[in-house]
Amino acid sequence: MNDTSTISTILLDRDGVINFDSPDYILTASQWQAIPGSLKAIARAKQAGFQTALISNQSALGRGMISQTTFDAIHAAMMLAIHQQHGSLDVVMYCPHAPDAGCLCRKPLPGMIQQALEQLDATASTTVMIGDSLRDVQAAIAAGVRPILVQSGYGDAEAILTKARALDASIAVYPDLITAMNALLDSKG
């Protein structure tokens, strides 16, 4: 397994990592349900002194499937749930654009990761990106950040892993965020 003892910044995808994802998108606050252990994992990251940022594609906004008001309410509920577990996110970034908008932020492009690193004054070489999809892995690699794959999304986890390994043969893979976080904390010692 890769040496992660020098990692100081953790970037997190949202859907399929912090909360259960759905092929029908997360369109209401009640559809936002934390994956067991994920909020505790974010709290542990904070307690251990990691910087954290959310890096999330939210094309439901650009597709007109959800209003900004409802989206903001979902994020407010998410932040409250994180805070109630004594966690926090230092930076929250999301791409609101539809896939055909031609933006530079939507993963697999590295735009959001690069912006988050700038805001955090963090270095790519000491940063990991934890995601459940191939786009997360691609964006991480494009930004020079180490990808970590979790298999708590709704997609075909084994197919995603096969494709991810084609991009990074030694990619670390865990069932979920809490397991990935515990491994990072163990390596930090």
Ligand SMILES: [Mg+2]
């Ligand atoms: Mg995801």
